[in-house]
Structure formats: C-alpha cells, structure tokens
Amino acid sequence: MTRTADLCFANRLMIGAMAIACILLVFFQLTDFRTGTIASKLFASTMFVAIALQSGAFRSKYGRTILVALIFSWFGDLFLLGTTQKYFLAGLASFLLGHIAYVVAFSVRGLNARWSASALLPVTLTSILVSVWLAPHLPDSMVIPVRAYTFVISLMVVTAFGAKGAGGPFFIPMGATLFYFSDLSVAAGQFLEPAFPNYVWGLPFYYTGQLLLALSVLHSKN
DSSP, X not given: OOHHHHHHHHHHHHHHHHHHHHHHHHHHHHTTOHHHHHHHHHHHHHHHHHHHHHTTGGGSHHHHHHHHHHHHHHHHHHHTTSOSHHHHHHHHHHHHHHHHHHHHHHHHHOOOXXXXXXXXXXXXXXXXXXXXXXXXXXXXXXXXXXXXXHHHHHHHHHHHHHHHHTTOXXXXXXXXXXXXXXXXXXXXXXXXXXXXXXXXXHHHHHHHHHHHHHHGGGGOOO
C-alpha cells in the first residue's frame, strides 16, 4: 500500500468517526445529555483538525493557514459549550478569527475577481436579510459583535468563490457556504426560541463544511 493510499484510508476512518460523533452530538443535545454533548462535540471538532493534518496541511502556506482557521474553530466550539454570554462572545471571537484566517488562506491560494464579484451580490443580500431577521432579537451589547461577524463570514464566502474561480476545488465554496448557513442555526438558537431545534441540520452543515475545507488542502501546492 502506498503512502497516498495510507493517507486516504486514514482520512476515511477519521471522516467516519467524525460523522458518528456528529450524529451522537445531535442525539445528546436532543436528549439534554450534557456530558455526551461535550465529549462528542470536542471529538468531532478534533477530527477536522486531524484530517487537515493527515491531508498535508503543513506542506503549503494555504494548508497551514487553513489549519489555523480550523484550530480557531475548535476553540470556538469549546467556548460555545459554555452557557453564559461571556462564553458566547469568546466563541464568536474565536470563529471571527477563524473566518479571517479562511479569507487569508483563500487569498493566498489565489482569487478570481469575476467569481468573487459574482458571489458578492447574493451573499450581501442574504446577509442583509439575516441582519434584518436578527435585529429585533439582539440585545444592545450584541449588535456590533454580530454585525462584525456577519461581515467577516460574508467576506469568507465571497473569497471562497473567488478561490474556486482561480482554480481551487469545489470543496472550498461548498464548505464555506455550508459553514455560513450553519451559523444561522447558531444565531437562531442563541437569540430566538425556534420551535424546531435548528442544530439538527446546523451541526451536520457545520461539520460537513469544516470537513470540506480541511480536505481542500489536498489540492493545494502553494
């Protein structure tokens, strides 16, 4: 068996483990099993960092920057396990830094201006709608942090499409878009009281998005 095959086999094992952990995470949250929630969430998040490492993140500047973004996301997941606004803000800050790292990574890989411009309008309109939707439910102390976060994650999606236009894999915009929409479920859970638990779809979106971004380092040479 070649080293490439070993890498693929190891990734398949970790992807399977992450998928199982994500399913368990949803189940534990539905059943309000706190210990299971903490363990399954941190395990699943550790897997996307491990997958990036196994995929050769250290072999390119793009891969190293993606790894930084994933590590910030890992800490974001850790902080969001807290139950106070202080922990939520810490998680928001960690994910904000993670999205900035993604923007840097996509820029390092190369951006196609036409693809970025094409994504700008729909992403901007979506973010405006999201901001209008959330506005009545935000406490005054959260208005600026949420607006800053919305701007940065929107920029992340726009640059992800730019990276695809410059020859990047489809994993990049697909992962970024799934991440963007997963954050809607987090916002709904934090600031609204939805009748349906949005994390049932938000968590699979989140982990699939992070997985695709972690695997995108396989296709990078710079």
